Structure formats: C-alpha cells, structure tokens
Amino acid sequence: MSALLPGVKARERWRGLWLTLALLPVALLWLSPLYLMGVFATQPDAAILSADTPLLPGGELFANIGRIVAIATFDRALLNSVLVALAYALLSAALSSLAGYAFARYRFRGRGLLFGLLVATLTVPYAVVIIPQYVLVARDLSLANTLVAVIVPPLFNALGVLFMRQTFLGLPAEIVDAARMDGAGEFRIFFSVALPLVRPSLAALLIILFLASWNNYLWPLLVAPQPSARTAPVALGSLLTVNSVPPWGALMAGASLMTLPMVALFVFLQRHFVSGITAGAVK
Structure with a gap:
C-alpha cells in the first residue's frame, strides 16, 4: 500500500x-x-480612441484621476460609497443575524406565516417596489439627497436572513440550552455564544452585503443624484452622456479606483468567504 x-x-x-x-x-x-x-486608466483619450489599442501602461494615471475628481467630484463620491457600504453591511448583517436567529431558535405563533412571507419577498421584482419606495423616501419623508435615504430602505435583506437562519440551525442546541441554564439572558446568549460560533458565515455575509452596496447603482441614482450625496457608481455614470464624448481615460481611472479595493478585499478575506458560504450551506 x-x-x-x-x-x-x-x-x-x-x-x-x-x-x-x-x-x-x-x-x-x-x-x-x-x-x-x-x-x-494610464492613457490619454486620444490613445484609447486610436486604431492601435494600447496594451502597455502609459503615464497619464494621475492626470486622469485629477480630471475625474474635477469633473465628477469623485473623491467625495468615493468617500460616500465607503460610508454607505460600511454602514449598510454592518446594519443589514446585524438585522439579518437577529432575524435568522429568531427563526432558527424560537418557536412562536405565526412563525411559519412570517417565514413564508419572507420567502415570498424573494419572488417580487425590485422594479415593482422601487417607485413606491422612492415616493415614500423622497416625498413623504423628505430624505432625498441624503446618505440615510441610500442606506436605510434596502437594509432588510431576505437572502441574508435565510442564510443566517441556515447557519444558526447548524449550531448544537445543547450549547444554547447550557448557556440558558447558567442564567444567561437571551441577548447575552446571542452575542456571546451564538455569534462567535458563526463568525465565518457572518464574515461571508458582510462581504456579500458590502459588495452589493458598493456596486448598487439604480437606487442611489434615483434618491441621491446631487453631487454632495451621490455614490461612486453614480458619479461614474454621470460622465456617460449622449451630447458629448466621455472622458474615457478619467472614466477608466475611476473604475480602477472602484475595483482595486474590492479585489483586495476578496483576496485577503477569501478564506473567510469560502468557509462561511460552505458553513451556511450545510443543513
């Protein structure tokens, strides 16, 4: 052998x-x-639009970055995207974890109905709810062109709740029961016992939510189009007009600035992402 x-x-x-x-x-x-x-991103517009496509980096990177900052206030938009994505990922992950834990560990009246409604929301196209959501936020609550309007309405994430529910279902019930017999309260059990045990899945959910918010274009475009509140994807989109030739070098520089942090995030956290997705899928 x-x-x-x-x-x-x-x-x-x-x-x-x-x-x-x-x-x-x-x-x-x-x-x-x-x-x-x-x-x-390192080439002038004339080289990009020429017949001979450049395949090697040039020397116009900082000039293109300066152009997109001057044209689209991209530095402010990039900061807004970071703030929005961080706040959205943290708050949505917290809500998803609480709701997922409740569905996994508690037995209460109407639990099946609520869970059925949660699953049913996954079948509703986003185009159906975006206009009523916009009317509520922009007209009734007067929150247009604020970061609150970009962050709060999409906070509830049905897929996140389902993902965390499956993760919490995989925890041994004896651990939670032992903590409860020792006199720990429900919130202490959740924060001190349950959450540390599902750390890989929580990290994976945070990465997914951060990426979803970072790449979101339609809702920020509708509710926060002003330069003071718009995010980086909206700022990039503002350079694409039908009346003029876009500054392709500046546009590619902005797209590169948006892409590099996401690539770095996934490279450094891919171990947590893969293990979290695997753990959440086992049940």
Missing part, C-alpha cells in the same frame, strides 16, 4: 497541473478586461 502512495500522489499532481493549464485560458479571458481597464 505504501508503495502505491507515491504513484497516486504523482497522478494527483499531474491532474492538478493539467487542470490548471486547461483553466488558464479562461482565467486570462476573464482578467483581460480588467487589465485593459487598468491600461486605459
């Missing part, structure tokens, strides 16, 4: 090598638009 192990390991190494070589063209195909975006 021990004599067979080296052969098995060698076959596994060769299999992994061939799989890597087979997937390499797919990876290059996926990365090529990101590479061209980075290259165009």
Whole structure:
C-alpha cells in the first residue's frame, strides 16, 4: 500500500497541473478586461480612441484621476460609497443575524406565516417596489439627497436572513440550552455564544452585503443624484452622456479606483468567504 502512495500522489499532481493549464485560458479571458481597464486608466483619450489599442501602461494615471475628481467630484463620491457600504453591511448583517436567529431558535405563533412571507419577498421584482419606495423616501419623508435615504430602505435583506437562519440551525442546541441554564439572558446568549460560533458565515455575509452596496447603482441614482450625496457608481455614470464624448481615460481611472479595493478585499478575506458560504450551506 505504501508503495502505491507515491504513484497516486504523482497522478494527483499531474491532474492538478493539467487542470490548471486547461483553466488558464479562461482565467486570462476573464482578467483581460480588467487589465485593459487598468491600461486605459494610464492613457490619454486620444490613445484609447486610436486604431492601435494600447496594451502597455502609459503615464497619464494621475492626470486622469485629477480630471475625474474635477469633473465628477469623485473623491467625495468615493468617500460616500465607503460610508454607505460600511454602514449598510454592518446594519443589514446585524438585522439579518437577529432575524435568522429568531427563526432558527424560537418557536412562536405565526412563525411559519412570517417565514413564508419572507420567502415570498424573494419572488417580487425590485422594479415593482422601487417607485413606491422612492415616493415614500423622497416625498413623504423628505430624505432625498441624503446618505440615510441610500442606506436605510434596502437594509432588510431576505437572502441574508435565510442564510443566517441556515447557519444558526447548524449550531448544537445543547450549547444554547447550557448557556440558558447558567442564567444567561437571551441577548447575552446571542452575542456571546451564538455569534462567535458563526463568525465565518457572518464574515461571508458582510462581504456579500458590502459588495452589493458598493456596486448598487439604480437606487442611489434615483434618491441621491446631487453631487454632495451621490455614490461612486453614480458619479461614474454621470460622465456617460449622449451630447458629448466621455472622458474615457478619467472614466477608466475611476473604475480602477472602484475595483482595486474590492479585489483586495476578496483576496485577503477569501478564506473567510469560502468557509462561511460552505458553513451556511450545510443543513
């Protein structure tokens, strides 16, 4: 048996090598638009629009960043996006965790009905609710062009609640019962016992919510179009008009500034993301 192990390991190494070589063209195909975006961010508009597409970086990166800051107040928009995404991810994850824990651990009247309504909200297209939501926020509450209007209305996330419910269902009931027998209150059990045990899933949910808010375009465009409150995607979109040629170098510089933090976030937290998604899927 021990004599067979080296052969098995060698076959596994060769299999992994061939799989890597087979997937390499797919990876290059996926990365090529990101590479061209980075290259165009360092080029003047004339080079980008020329017949000979530049494939190597140029020297106009800081000039393009200065242009997008001057044209679209992109520095303020980028700061707004960071504030909105952080606040949304933290608050929505907290609400999703509380609701998911309640559905997983408590038995109360109407629990099945509420859970059915929660699942039913997933079938409602966003286009159906966005106009009433806008009327409520902008006209009735007078919150247009504020960060509160961008953050608060989308806070409830049905998928987040379902994800955390599945995660809490996987916790051993004996741990919660033991804490309750020791005299711990419900909030202490939740914050001191349950949440630390589902840390990978909570980290994965935070990453997903942060990315969703960071890339959100339609709702911030409707409720906060003014330069003082608009987010980075809205600021980038404002450069695309039908009456003039967009400043492509500045546009690519802004898109690169938006992309780099997300790539870095996923690279550094991918272990938590993968383990959290796997843990939340087991039940």
